[in-house]
Amino acid sequence: MGLDFTVVPSYFGVLLMGAGWTIAITVAAGLLSFFGGIFFAVVALYGHWAIRLPFRLFAWLFMGTPLLLQLFLIYFGLIQIGIDLPAFVAGVIGLGLHFAVYNSELIQASILAVDKGQYEGARTLGLSRLQTLRYIVVPQAVRAVVPPMGNNMIALLKDSALVSVIGVMELTLAAQQAISRTYRPFEFYLAAAACYYVINLALEAGLRRLERRFQASR
Amino acid sequence: MPDTPFIDIRHAAKSFGSLEVLKDINLQVQKGQIVAIIGPSGSGKSTLLRAINELDPLTSGEVWLEGVQVNKKLSHSQYEKHVNQVRQDIGMVFQHFNLFPHLTVRGNITLAPKLLKGISTEEANRLAEEQLAKVGLSEKIDAYPSQLSGGQKQRVAIARALAMKPKVMLFDEATSALDPELVEEVNLVMKQLAQEHMTMIIVTHEMGFAQDVCDRVLFMDQGVVVEEGPPDVIFRNPENERTRNFLRKHLAAQK
Ligand SMILES: Nc1ncnc2c1ncn2[C@@H]1O[C@H](COP(=O)(O)OP(=O)(O)O)[C@@H](O)[C@H]1O
Ligand SMILES: [Mg+2]
Numbered sequence: 295m296g297l298d299f300t301v302v303p304s305y306f307g308v309l310l311m312g313a314g315w316t317i318a319i320t321v322a323a324g325l326l327s328f329f330g331g332i333f334f335a336v337v338a339l340y341g342h343w344a345i346r347l348p349f350r351l352f353a354w355l356f357m358g359t360p361l362l363l364q365l366f367l368i369y370f371g372l373i374q375i376g377i378d379l380p381a382f383v384a385g386v387i388g389l390g391l392h393f394a395v396y397n398s399e400l401i402q403a404s405i406l407a408v409d410k411g412q413y414e415g416a417r418t419l420g421l422s423r424l425q426t427l428r429y430i431v432v433p434q435a436v437r438a439v440v441p442p443m444g445n446n447m448i449a450l451l452k453d454s455a456l457v458s459v460i461g462v463m464e465l466t467l468a469a470q471q472a473i474s475r476t477y478r479p480f481e482f483y484l485a486a487a488a489c490y491y492v493i494n495l496a497l498e499a500g501l502r503r504l505e506r507r508f509q510a511s512r
Numbered sequence: 513m514p515d516t517p518f519i520d521i522r523h524a525a526k527s528f529g530s531l532e533v534l535k536d537i538n539l540q541v542q543k544g545q546i547v548a549i550i551g552p553s554g555s556g557k558s559t560l561l562r563a564i565n566e567l568d569p570l571t572s573g574e575v576w577l578e579g580v581q582v583n584k585k586l587s588h589s590q591y592e593k594h595v596n597q598v599r600q601d602i603g604m605v606f607q608h609f610n611l612f613p614h615l616t617v618r619g620n621i622t623l624a625p626k627l628l629k630g631i632s633t634e635e636a637n638r639l640a641e642e643q644l645a646k647v648g649l650s651e652k653i654d655a656y657p658s659q660l661s662g663g664q665k666q667r668v669a670i671a672r673a674l675a676m677k678p679k680v681m682l683f684d685e686a687t688s689a690l691d692p693e694l695v696e697e698v699n700l701v702m703k704q705l706a707q708e709h710m711t712m713i714i715v716t717h718e719m720g721f722a723q724d725v726c727d728r729v730l731f732m733d734q735g736v737v738v739e740e741g742p743p744d745v746i747f748r749n750p751e752n753e754r755t756r757n758f759l760r761k762h763l764a765a766q767k
Contacts, residue, residue, distance in 0.1 A: 414567060415610030415669075419624035419676060420600035422592065429623060433614050510656040511614045 298478065302485050305472040309482075312468025313489045319385055319464060320451045320493075326390025327450060328443070331397025332432060338402055340427075356395040362456055364388050369460040385457035393450045400442050404435035437508045444501035451497060452490065465489055516579060518543040518711055519564070519680060524573035526559055526735075533559045534570070535735040541680075544709040548722035548743070551732035552758060557715040560732070561682050564713070565602040566595045577601060578679060600628055603673030603681040607689050609665045611657040611672070617644065618653045621672045628676075643671035647701050663694030667701055680711040688717060719762065723747050731755045 302309075337349050356364065369384035379387070408431050416426040436443075458467035469486035473479045517540035526534040533556045541547050549557045562568040564575055566583060575582040582598050584591070612620050621643060622636035631639070644650050647667035657665055666686055673681060683702065687695045699721055705712065706725050716722050722729055722743060729746040731739045731754075739752040750756050 409610075411606060411608055411610040412612065414606065415612065416624075418565060418567065418599055418602075418604040419672070420596050420628050421624060422596050425627055429627070430612055434612075437614055508614075510658055511616075512658065 297480060299481050299485075301476050301478055302481055305476075305482070305485075308468050308472055309465070309485060309489060312463060312465035312486070313493065315382075315462060315464040315468075316451070316454055316466075316490075317493060319382065319389065319454050319457060319462065320447075320497075322386045323389035323393065323454065324447050324450055326386060327393035327397050327446070330390060330394030331401055331443075332436065334394055334398035335401035335405060335435075336427065336432070338398060339405060353395045353398065356392050361388065361392050361453055362459065364392060365456060365460055381457070381461045384460060385454075385462045389450060389454060389457065392453075393446050396446050397439075397443055400439045400446075401432075401435055404438045405431055407438065408434050437512060440501070440505050440508060444498075444505075447501070448494060448497060451494060455490075517541060517576075518545070518578055519713075520574075520576040521560075521564070522574045522576075524560065524563060524575065525571050526556070526563060526568065527571050533735050534563070537573070537735075537737055539730070539737070541711060541713065543711055545728065546706055546710075546712045546714065546726045548726040548729045549713065549715045549732055550717070550719065550722060550729060550758075551738075555732045556735045557732055558684050561604070561684050561713060561715055564680075564682060565599050565604055567604075596628075600624075600676050601679045603676060603678035605666070605669050605673055605681065605683045605686045607685040609657075609662075609669045609689075611665055611669055613657050616654050616656055617649070617660075617668050620657070620668060621675045624672070625675050639675050640671075643675045644668075646674070646704070647671045648697075661694060662690045663697045666690065666698045670698075670701055670705075674705075680713065681705065683712065683714040683716070685715055685717065687721075717762070719747060719759070731758065733758070 334349060334353065337345060338353075341349065365385065365388040368388045369379065369381060372379060372384075412430055412434065413426055416430045421429070454464060455466040458464060458470070461467070463471075465486050469482040472482045476482070519539070519541040521537060521539040524534050524537040524539075525532070537560060539547070539560075549560065551557055559568050563570045564582065570583055577598060580598060582595075584594060586594055612623070615623065618637065618640050621640040622633070625631055625639055626633065626636045640653065641650065644653055647670055649664060649667055649671070652660060652664060652668070657668070660668065670686075686702070687698050690698065695718070699718075702712070702714070702721075703725055714722070714726065726743055728740060729743050730737050731746060731750070731752070733754050739746065739750060739755045746755065747759065750759065
C-alpha cells in the first residue's frame with residue numbers, strides 16, 4: 295500500500311475543525327499562562343511567606359512533573375473531589391498553569407532587573423507601591439521578556455497536542471479520527487503537522503510584530 | 513503663622529548603618545525662595561534632598577512642608593497613605609531623569625495626575641500639552657523617551673513633575689548627566705520656573721547657574737552645612753576655609 299494523499303481533502307473539514315480547537319486552546323491557555331505568570335511572579339516576589347510557600351510548592355509541582363500527568367490529574371483526578379470539568383476547560387487550565395509557572399520565572403527575573411530609578415520616579419510622584427508595580431514595573435518587566443515568553447507560547451502550541459489524551463477534539467485527535475477511518479496514518483499525521491506548522495508561522499509572525507511594537511518603548 | 517517657613521528641616525540626621533551621612537542639619541526655606549546646595553561628592557546633598565520627600569527617611573529630626581510634618585511617625589498603612597499624599601506636593605527631578613520608557617511623553621506626564629488626582633483623560637491631556645509647551649517640547653508629545661535627547665528627557669521629567677502642581681521642586685544634579693551643549697536648555701527651563709517664583713531646592717555643580725538663579729547657597733561637606741548665605745557672599749567672599757578650598761578646586765577643575 296503506497297502513499298495516497300487524495301484521501302486527505304475529504305477530511306479537510308475534520309482537520310480544520312481540529313485546527314480551530316487547537317488555536318482556541320492555545321489562545322485561552324496562552325492568556326491564562328500570561329496573566330497567571332504575572333500573578334505568580336508578583337506573589338513570589340512580594341507575597342507574605344504564608345502565601346509564597348504554597349505557591350512555591352505549586353510551582354515545583356508544575357515544573358517537576360510531566361504535563362501529561364497534570365492533565366490527567368485535573369481532568370480525571372478532580373472528579374473524585376467533585377470537580378467535574380469539561381475536557382476543554384481542564385486542558386486550558388492544565389496547559390495554562392503549566393506555562394504560567396514558566397512565564398512566572400521569566401517575569402520574576404525581569405521584575406528584579408527593573409532599574410531602581412523607575413521605582414523612585416514613580417514613588418516621587420505619589421504612586422503607591424501597588425500602583426508602581428501595576429503601571430510601571432510589571433509593564434516594563436513583561437516587555438523585556440516578550441522574546442523568551444514567545445518561545446513558551448510556541449512550546450504551548452505544540453504541547454496542546456497532549457490534550458488529545460483527555461478527549462479534546464483538537465488537531466492531533468482529529469487526525470487520529472481520520473486515520474481510524476482510512477488507515478492512512480502517514481498522510482494524516484503529515485497533514486496535521488503541516489497545519490501545526492502554519493499555525494506556528496502565524497504565531498511567530500504575531501510575536502515578531504509585538505516585539506517590533508515594543509521596540510521604541512524599551 | 514506667617515513666619516513659619518514653607519519648608520522647615522530641623523535637626524536632620526541620617527545614617528546608613530554606621531556611616532553618618534547627615535549630621536544635625538537645619539534648613540528653612542520660604543515660599544518662592546530658591547536655594548542651591550553645593551559641596552563635594554559624597555557630602556550628603558542627595559541624601560538631604562531625598563529626605564525631604566521620604567525617599568531616604570531621616571534617622572532623626574523633622575521635615576515640615578507648609579505646616580505638615582512629612583516624616584510623621586505613623587502606623588505602616590497610615591504612613592503609606594501619608595507619604596503618597598505629601599509626595600504629590602513635592603516634585604523631584606533626578607540626574608538620570610527616571611522617565612518611564614514604556615510610556616510616551618504624554619503617558620509619562622498624565623499617568624500620575626490621572627491616577628492620583630482623578631482627572632479625566634481630556635483634562636490630563638490638556639495638562640500635558642500645557643506643561644510641554646512650557647518646557648518647549650509640544651511636538652514630542654507622542655514620542656517615547658528613547659527617541660529623545662538627554663536635554664529633552666530632562667525637560668519632560670520637569671514637565672512630569674510640574675503636572676502634579678507641586679508646592680516645591682527638588683533638583684538633584686539635573687544637568688550632570690547631560691552633554692555640555694544640552695545643559696543650557698534645561699537651565700533655561702529652571703530659570704523660567706524661578707521667574708514664576710516656584711520654591712526650589714537645587715543640588716548643583718554649576719556655580720554660575722547657582723549664582724544667577726538662587727537666593728541662597730548652602731555649602732555642605734561631610735554631612736554638615738559648613739556655610740550658607742547669599743550667592744554673592746558664598747561665591748565671592750566665603751568665610752570658611754573649606755568653602756574657599758572647595759570653590760578653588762572646583763573652579764580650577766572647570767577650566
Ligand atoms: N543607600 C545608601 N546606602 C549606603 N550608603 C549610602 C546610600 N546612599 C548614600 N550613601 C552614602 O552617603 C554619603 C552621601 O551620599 P550622597 O548624599 O549621595 O552625597 P552627594 O549627593 O553629596 O554626592 C556617601 O558616602 C554615600 O556613599
Ligand atoms: Mg548626589
